[in-house]
Amino acid sequence: MGKRDYRDEMIKNETKNINFLQKCFKEYYFNKFKHLESPLDISRREFGFMSFDSKMTRHISFINMGQLNAFLIQNVPAGIYISNSYYDFPTFPINEKRLIGSDLIFDIDLKDLNLPCQKDHTYYICKYCDNISNNLPSSCSVCKSTKIDSTIIPCGICIRNLKNETKKLISFLVTDFGINHKSIYVYFSGNNGFHITALEKDYFNLDSKGRTDLVEYLMGKNFSVTSLGVTQYKNNLKVKIPISGLSYGWRKRISKNMKLFNITNNSLQKYVNRVGGYLLFKKEVENITGKMGVKIDPYVTMDIHRIFRMPGSINSKSGLSKVKCNNLDSFDPFSDACLFEDDRNVDVDVKTRLEFRFKRKKYILDKCSTTVPSSVGIYLVLKNLANLI
Numbered sequence: 001m002g003k004r005d006y007r008d009e010m011i012k013n014e015t016k017n018i019n020f021l022q023k024c025f026k027e028y029y030f031n032k033f034k035h036l037e038s039p040l041d042i043s044r045r046e047f048g049f050m051s052f053d054s055k056m057t058r059h060i061s062f063i064n065m066g067q068l069n070a071f072l073i074q075n076v077p078a079g080i081y082i083s084n085s086y087y088d089f090p091t092f093p094i095n096e097k098r099l100i101g102s103d104l105i106f107d108i109d110l111k112d113l114n115l116p117c118q119k120d121h122t123y124y125i126c127k128y129c130d131n132i133s134n135n136l137p138s139s140c141s142v143c144k145s146t147k148i149d150s151t152i153i154p155c156g157i158c159i160r161n162l163k164n165e166t167k168k169l170i171s172f173l174v175t176d177f178g179i180n181h182k183s184i185y186v187y188f189s190g191n192n193g194f195h196i197t198a199l200e201k202d203y204f205n206l207d208s209k210g211r212t213d214l215v216e217y218l219m220g221k222n223f224s225v226t227s228l229g230v231t232q233y234k235n236n237l238k239v240k241i242p243i244s245g246l247s248y249g250w251r252k253r254i255s256k257n258m259k260l261f262n263i264t265n266n267s268l269q270k271y272v273n274r275v276g277g278y279l280l281f282k283k284e285v286e287n288i289t290g291k292m293g294v295k296i297d298p299y300v301t302m303d304i305h306r307i308f309r310m311p312g313s314i315n316s317k318s319g320l321s322k323v324k325c326n327n328l329d330s331f332d333p334f335s336d337a338c339l340f341e342d343d344r345n346v347d348v349d350v351k352t353r354l355e356f357r358f359k360r361k362k363y364i365l366d367k368c369s370t371t372v373p374s375s376v377g378i379y380l381v382l383k384n385l386a387n388l389i
Contacts, residue, residue, distance in 0.1 A: 006129040006143055013130070013387040018052045020388045022076050024340065024378055025314060029072040032339055035321065036080075036312035038065050040199075044086040044100065048307040050079035050316060058307065061090040078316035081307035084197070094305050101204040104179075104211070105308055107300040108165050109193035110158055122152045123352060125384050132352040132385070151317075151383045153356045154192055154333075163328055166194045169294045172218050173198060176249050188333050190315025190322040195308065212302045220293025223250055225282050229268065232278040239269040250289065257288050319378035334358050338375050346377035347389040354385060 029036075039045055042065065048058040058081075062068045072080070083090070084105045088098035110118065124133045126140035127147040139146045154162075166186060173179040179200045187195040206214070216222055225231075228251060229241040246255045246263060255263055260271060272281045300306060309315065309322050320337040334357055342359075347369065354365045358376050365372075369389060372380070380386035 010128070010130060016388050017381050020346070021078075021319075021378065021381065022052060024319075024374070025078070026073065026076045028314060028340065029069070029076070033065075033069050033072070035323075035339055036065070036068075036310060037324070039082055039310070041086055042068075044088070044090060046083040046085070046087060046090040046097070046307060047310075048081040049075065049077035050081070052078045052316075054078075059091050059093070078314075080310040080313040082310045083305070083307050085304050097305075099304070102206070102304045104198035104200060104203050104206070104214075105300060105306075106169060106196040106198075107189070107193060107297040108162060108169065108196070108295065109189070109297055110152065110154060110162060111192070112295045112297060113158075113161055113165065115158060115161055117155055117157045118152060121155055121158075121356075122150055123385060125149045125151065125351075130351060130384075130387075134352075149384065151385065152192060153354070153383065153385075156357075158192075159333060162192075162194055163331075165295055166196065166328060169196055169218065169296065172294060176217070177203075177214070179203070186325045186328055187311055187322050188320070188325055188331065188337050189309065190313075190320045190337060191318045194325070195322065208302055208304050211304065212298075215296065215298045215301050217250075218294045218296060219298065220250070220289030223254075223285060223289045225278075225285050227251060228254065228285070229265070230272060230278065230281060237269065237272065237278055239265050239272065241265055241268060253292055254285055254288050257292065258284075317382055319375065319382045332360070335360050338379075340375040340378060342373040342375050344374050345371045346374050347371050348377050348380060348386040349389050350380065350386045352385065354380075 043061060043063050045061065046058065047060040047062065048056055049060070050056050062071070085102040086100040088100065090097060124136050125148065126143060126145050127149050128145035129140060129143040131140050131142040133141065136150070137148065140148065170181070170184055173184060174181050179198050183198055183200045185197045185199070187197070189195050227242070228246065229239055231238045241263065246252060258271065260268065272278065275281050275284055300308070311322050311324060314321055319340065320333060321339045323337045325331045338359055349369050350365045350367055352367050354363065356363055358379065363372070363376065377386070377388065381388055
């Protein structure tokens, strides 16, 4: 098959897939609009919409949810986004919107965890001919294209680690920043992670620089050993524990990790010498903070003008919905976030062998044509692992 033939086949499949998805999304927003969470002060929010050909339209606002509903039925977007900020003029350009304030938002995504298991369920897809590899190729083995995309189906280990990272973030926010636990809301992103929103008035007016400092603290970035009372000047080591002690925040975490209890200037100095001196002690602290820090996407929190996926809307990378997690421990994204009705089956052409769980059922699919429930078909088509027949 020549390159033109590959491209023609791709376009034919994409057209069929998009027609199918648009119909499913329209039915969802018509029948399940109630699942969209009505935002606080909707008229002061900026909305953005992603089309099925990946074009983003921003700087839109709505007076109420009814107006939004009418827009969705008429336009059927692939993705719905809403600002975490509030503006006097949400439809104006960024520098003319007149910012009122912003909620704190965080994104914990699988790509930032770098789990060993990910290589077993990551798929590399040629953007030119749709060929799939289980290992990242330098070029496609079929058409030799170097344009390779990737997609992932999270496993149970992935979800468990994402939940643990989310709990870690919440612990930091409550313990170190004094944010009320009841002000923190956790959402499954609809794909490979969790979104966390903190509706805390003390941080409402925090600017981008302040949010950058907050993110660096959470991630354990740029922690200075001077905060522990350890300094060095011209090869002379000096240790003097701060008057406030090492009993809170990162100081407490680091000293506990080092198993330093009832610590004194003398015992801390002995510890620094025992690990090899100031530089090696500093390196050890960097390793501890890197390990214990929260793995979040820093740019999501830092950007006060970002638009974030709307709760209740469909994630166009999976067909799962962004939903609130009232009980994080028991939450099952492949069941609780799948809001499409399986009132019909669809025929799909699966591009590679797959093994996964969906709606508490195990699927083992070979590279072949098969029939699956519509929710599974939507998931596989959006993951670019199958084409509609």
